[in-house]
């Protein structure tokens with residue numbers, strides 16, 4: 454298809470055109486216009502020694518698809534929250550309908566597919582938000598040339614408990630995480646940013662300020678409800694409180710630098726909760 458997007462991509466600076474390739478598929482033939490670009494980037498080990506290095510860490514979640522934090526000289530310089538804009542709820546409603554229909558119609562005939570339009574809709578929405586989130590991550594990276602993009606190695610999340618639609622929704626949310634991860638890496642590399650994956654151990658459980666184990670909680674009508682799925686994080690040792698995903702994102706930086714010991718900072722002032730809840 455020859456359109457303005459195609460034209461824009463073809464004229465983008467730095468990309469070398471190669472000879473077009475004909476790809477034969479089951480349904481028809483496609484002409485692929487291949488473009489290549491040579492990327493020069495430092496090795497991770499080299500850039501780790503650089504005291505000026507900027508690291509961009511991403512924590513992928515369900516409600517906030519990505520929490521991006523930028524760190525330089527041991528301090529957080531910028532934070533960006535990418536919300537799912539109600540996608541999780543929206544998808545859950547669709548999946549509930551699918552699950553109900555399946556239950557009503559009994560066991561499906563093998564090889565026959567049902568609710569095709571609904572599935573296509575869900576798939577499209579997932580892919581669209583994956584692209585948008587990946588774009589947002591790369592936009593942050595582009596502001597800091599030579600930075601390193603850090604992801605957590607994706608965890609395998611066990612899908613148990615809850616209704617069929619709930620489990621299905623979890624599955625989709627996990628697939629979306631993987632997609633964002635993959636797309637962000639590709640897009641970042643095209644603009645010369647190298648990405649790494651770090652060990653996800655305990656990023657959501659430990660305090661990003663002092664390293665002690667903390668707990669998650671939620672505020673419901675002014676009451677603190679402690680629980681695993683809490684939106685906020687509280688450190689039991691230094692009483693640091695912040696948004697739980699933000700805490701996890703800052704911890705990703707620590708996982709990256711774990712080789713070199715981190716300076717311990719003692720703060721006298723107890724940080725106010727509201728300071729860390731400002732979305733940018």
Ligand SMILES: [Zn+2]
Nearest residue numbers: 660663688691
């Ligand atoms: Zn602490």
